[in-house]
Amino acid sequence: MEKIQLGLKENWKQFALLVIINAFVGGMVGLERSILPQIAEIEFNLTAKTAILSFIIVFGIVKAITNYFAGVFANKIGRKNLLTIGWIFAIPVPFILMFAQDWNWVIAANVFLGINQGLAWSSTVVMKIDLVGEKQRGFAMGLNESSGYIAVALVAFLTGYIASDFGLRPYPFYLGVVMSFLGLFGSIFLIKDTKHHVQAEKNTSTTPKLKNIFWETTWKNKNLGSVTQAGLVNNLNDGMAWGIFPVLLATKGFNLEQIGIVTAIYPAVWGIGQLFTGKMADIFCKKNLLFVGMLLQGLVLMVFLYAETMTHFIVLSALLGWGTAIVYPTFLASVADNTNPIDRAGSIGVFRLWRDLGYAIGAILTGIIADFYGINSAILFIGVLTLISAGIILVRMQCTIQLGTKGIACANLPG
Numbered sequence: 001m002e003k004i005q006l007g008l009k010e011n012w013k014q015f016a017l018l019v020i021i022n023a024f025v026g027g028m029v030g031l032e033r034s035i036l037p038q039i040a041e042i043e044f045n046l047t048a049k050t051a052i053l054s055f056i057i058v059f060g061i062v063k064a065i066t067n068y069f070a071g072v073f074a075n076k077i078g079r080k081n082l083l084t085i086g087w088i089f090a091i092p093v094p095f096i097l098m099f100a101q102d103w104n105w106v107i108a109a110n111v112f113l114g115i116n117q118g119l120a121w122s123s124t125v126v127m128k129i130d131l132v133g134e135k136q137r138g139f140a141m142g143l144n145e146s147s148g149y150i151a152v153a154l155v156a157f158l159t160g161y162i163a164s165d166f167g168l169r170p171y172p173f174y175l176g177v178v179m180s181f182l183g184l185f186g187s188i189f190l191i192k193d194t195k196h197h198v199q200a201e202k203n204t205s206t207t208p209k210l211k212n213i214f215w216e217t218t219w220k221n222k223n224l225g226s227v228t229q230a231g232l233v234n235n236l237n238d239g240m241a242w243g244i245f246p247v248l249l250a251t252k253g254f255n256l257e258q259i260g261i262v263t264a265i266y267p268a269v270w271g272i273g274q275l276f277t278g279k280m281a282d283i284f285c286k287k288n289l290l291f292v293g294m295l296l297q298g299l300v301l302m303v304f305l306y307a308e309t310m311t312h313f314i315v316l317s318a319l320l321g322w323g324t325a326i327v328y329p330t331f332l333a334s335v336a337d338n339t340n341p342i343d344r345a346g347s348i349g350v351f352r353l354w355r356d357l358g359y360a361i362g363a364i365l366t367g368i369i370a371d372f373y374g375i376n377s378a379i380l381f382i383g384v385l386t387l388i389s390a391g392i393i394l395v396r397m398q399c400t401i402q403l404g405t406k407g408i409a410c411a412n413l414p415g
Helices: 012-033 036-042 054-077 079-091 092-100 103-132 137-166 171-189 195-202 215-220 222-251 256-283 286-304 310-337 341-373 375-396
Strands: none
Touching: 012 079, 012 103, 012 137, 012 171, 012 215, 012 222, 036 222, 036 375, 054 079, 054 103, 079 092, 079 171, 092 103, 092 171, 092 195, 092 215, 092 222, 092 341, 103 137, 103 195, 103 310, 137 171, 137 195, 137 256, 137 310, 171 341, 195 341, 215 222, 215 341, 215 375, 222 256, 222 286, 222 341, 256 310, 286 310, 286 375, 310 341, 341 375
């Protein structure tokens, strides 16, 4: 067996393949990003916001639970096997969306999509961290999340563009057929498991094992708990943006192509921005980055209430994307920094469980508030929650002295 080396340069071929695979994973979410709320209203005559957002609720819950089990089973059945199984669940998604006869079909598609995302995205995250070792975790996560969310943006734009010229169905979903098969075949024939990299890092790691992975990641450990609550709130406001922004734009008279542009800008900046912010997470204190990112998101959501023109929405979507770009790779790098290699997959699974439950919680809260008090009240409420989350990071999380550019910015401190 060849000698195992950790590092981006040493494992660049497998790393690059995983970046491409994760772009396909992100693209599967992009299929729904700009047109599914319109399909709900136009084709299935759904008007209540809670009903329209039900697909996000189901997606968030299923993905969150799958994330957890991906972490539990990663060491038992292998990362590559989880990735492959995840892609098998993706195959039915575009076909169900193309031929859906009622909204229950769409809900079913999102069960499959949630499993796909939970297994496939979790696997690519953990495998990239396994490959690069401790020095470049932030940069690795920046590249991983960037590829995924650039793909979300690109496919969201393309589906909106195709829908405006050729109708809401079936043509936009042909993209999903191509991506799902490419993702599956790539995972089977090109990706190698990273279990030996985990063992190599375990032999040199000085990070103590967690006594209880679930509870310490959820809240008990100050750094891990701060990251987890921020992840939940981040996806809570993303779930709101996913479901409410297209509806909000439609009520202001924007057409499908314009809605596609605005809904694509947010994940595009989010995706591209992580190419820079991931590297920042290797250099600067992760607490500070998380605080600034969550604070920016909360303030931007407040200003959304006053937006009217296309320019307003484009600028605000870009700023919201930048705030998310700051925190997203930093979340995962922080979890990796504060866990032993043996605990890593499990801890990331718990973090992603709570983070992606944010989709469901955000969609439920947003739908209820929007139905009773209006869309603006829903956006205001989510903005306030995001600011509170920033405050928790400021008070509870801790930084240590910077150690060059090794990224050891937030220690697993006692208490």
